[in-house]
Amino acid sequence: MTSRSWVYLFISTLLLGGISTIFVGFAVEWGRYSTLFLEFDVIEIISVAFWFLGVGFIFSLISQAGYFAYLTVHRFGLGIFKSLWGSVQILLTIFVLFDFVYLRYQAFAKPGDPLLPYVVPALLILLYGLVVAYFKVKQTNQAAFIPALFFMVAVSIIEWVPALRANEQNWLLLMIFPLLICNTWQLFILYKLNQASKRGSAK
Incomplete structure (x- = not known):
């Protein structure tokens, strides 16, 4: 993939995380x-939005x-476990x-x-991971299902650990939605960027 594609991936994901956190934060x-909206306190709304943007x-x-x-x-897993890597990812997902x-x-x-x-939160994340994995298969092939599920479930939960340790409901919600949005975006857009880079190099 070209350096331009990497920059696009970084900036687009950064903006997506920041903007989504503004909406999730106010919700x-x-x-x-x-009361800020009822009183139409524009300055205060903007300042709070910028704070959410930074957090995002x-x-x-x-x-x-x-x-x-x-x-x-994933690359190391394919090299070490080879055909068993899919089963290992399933076991790791169940473990996470x-x-x-249990730990919470x-x-x-x-x-x-x-x-x-x-x-319930575990089931909801699993359900969302299954939906994303299903559409990832539609985008690529059947072999993408388990890696997509592992990433969306196991990796998302690991990324969520800072809020999980605090165990404060608002922070849990504030963090998980942008994480899932950013993870979903990266999972789908990287494939498109790779395909575009291949088409460009073939010309």
């Missing part, structure tokens, strides 16, 4: 910032670091999902708290 913190840039950088780390691990539920329940649940509130 999550609507009870706190709704950080989320985007985490997403990009996670994606490129995954690409590296189990830890996501052990760390934050009070005696007698139900397990369901800790299971």
Whole structure:
């Protein structure tokens, strides 16, 4: 892939993370910032939006670091495990999902708290990962399903760890949506950029 494509991938993902965080931030913190819109306090709205933008840039950088780390691990995995790499990714995804539920329940649940509130987020992320993996297969081929699922589920949860440690609902929501958006974008756009680079080099 050309350096121009890498720059486009970086900047587009950065902007996507920042802008999405502005919308998610105001939605999550609507009870706190709704009066700004009711009073049409433009200066304050812009200042809060810039703060969310900066936070979104950080989320985007985490997403990009996670994606490129995954690409590296994926190459090593193919070289070490070869045809078994798909099975290894499935096992790792199950392991991450189990830890996501179990460790959070052990760390934050009070005696007698139900397990369901800790299971539901894991199921939702898994469902979203399955949907993304399905469309990734449509874009490329059947072999892309497991890597896409592993990235969208296991890697997204690992990237989410800073907010998971805080276990504050608003921060959990504020971080996970931009992460998923950025991860989804990178997963699909990199293939298109690679195809464009191949067509360019073939001319």
